[in-house]
Amino acid sequence: KRLPPSPLKLPIIGNIYLAGSLPHRSFHSLSKRYGEVMLLQFGSKPVVVASSAKAAREIMLNQDLIFASRPRFSTADRLLYGGRDIAFAAYGDHWRKGRSMCVLHLVSNKRVQSFRPIRDEETSLMTEKIKRFSPGVVNLSKVFMDLTNDVVCRAVLGRKYGGGDDREKPFNQILKMIVEMLQRYNVGDFVPWLGWINRVNGVEAQVEKIFKMTDQFMEGLLREYREKKSSDDAVVNFADALLQLQRESKDSDPVEDDVIKALILDMFGGGTDTTFTALEWTMAELIRNPRTMKLLQKEVREVARNKNGIDINEDDLDKMPYLKAVSKESLRLHPPLPLAVPRELTQDTNLLGYDIPRGALVLVNCWAISRDPLLWENPNEFRPERFFNTSIDYKGLHFEMIPFGAGRRGCPGIGFAMSLYELALSRLVNEFDFGMPNGGREEDLDMTEAPGFAVHKKSPLLVVATPRASL
């Protein structure tokens, strides 16, 4: 067999030690030596890392069907009701049914449109909140986290849970704990005979405790939704829609409670951290690049000027080509999930001349691809203008940049995420001028990445936001 090139393995753990705290960067460096397709070994699990657009196209388009499953991770399995969600579910009927429910009731164009009043209100609240900080320092990372959380909460649950300024409510804590737990390497997933370690070091007990808290919360939630309607009566929320579906399907193929709970958790996991991260990196790049910020403000403010004081709304966004270019450039440089979500290969195959065994875990390094100097001129520079003369975008058809993945398992939430992202960004740059706190220099803004599944800024984005004089 002709296997892909591999770095040296250590006994038992294999190449786990090479992942480091920012695996997308470590794998990128390794790919320079071992090539666009390399084979690592995590314990007993073969791991294929693809680092070129060509390899990604092969995995996510040409051979999408056999690369469309997800590996099982014991923590995700337990916390997400035994794989009853969709993001971590194996490819098959359950996944197909779950995904179509999510598309139909949350992220289709029609549903995304129906959430327009929510985005409108929440982005207005966001700018109001920022004004209250002025002329002091505002933590934009926190502002974006609250914004995405509140919008997802209202679309999924019909109201804010732990919303407003009361962030320490149980649901937020539970979500935080789930995300933190999912991010940890679980040694038993890679070296099965070392699985006992998790029983001894308390990880298993911790997962169990989080699961119990989550389930208790979700049980209460479903009970409450069955008893009364939610508060956002004008908009049908995801939880109500799923419960309605359950009532309608009770005599044929009933939707289990556990599926509803898992899908709700998935939508929070998929929708909040990612969108907030995208906004955070975009604003950081804009503040670091004042010339680009000025060009964007000029475009947005010109559109706003013609509206006689009425707020920018979503119909105005199509008149903002520079805003579209900024969003593409930011997602190119900072894909929030740099290694996408792991895939699993369901049959032996050949990938760009290499034999890959069935069962391999497959990582596509989206971060490395969209910084490939063979595809992008000066790839590490933030230069939105590069998108003026190209049709390349982020929707999964151009493998030069795939921040949302592609193919059957590609992100279904693009419309949901980007409609909020663009409205929030345009309103922000329209209404405020931004500077660094304590007279700091823009070019010194810290762009260090924090480890995690979604990679955000290590230090929060602190800025001084001054309301524009005429507003």
Ligand code: HEM
């Ligand atoms: C900027 C925001 C977002 C980014 C960058 C992003 C990125 C991604 C990526 C890279 C994947 C894996 C794709 C693959 O395997 O090919 C994914 C999957 C997924 N995303 Fe997103 N996402 C975002 C927003 C959202 C939102 C708003 C939702 C829902 C409300 C969502 C729900 C999901 C789900 C459910 C999956 C799993 C799909 C499956 O396995 O079939 N995402 N996302």
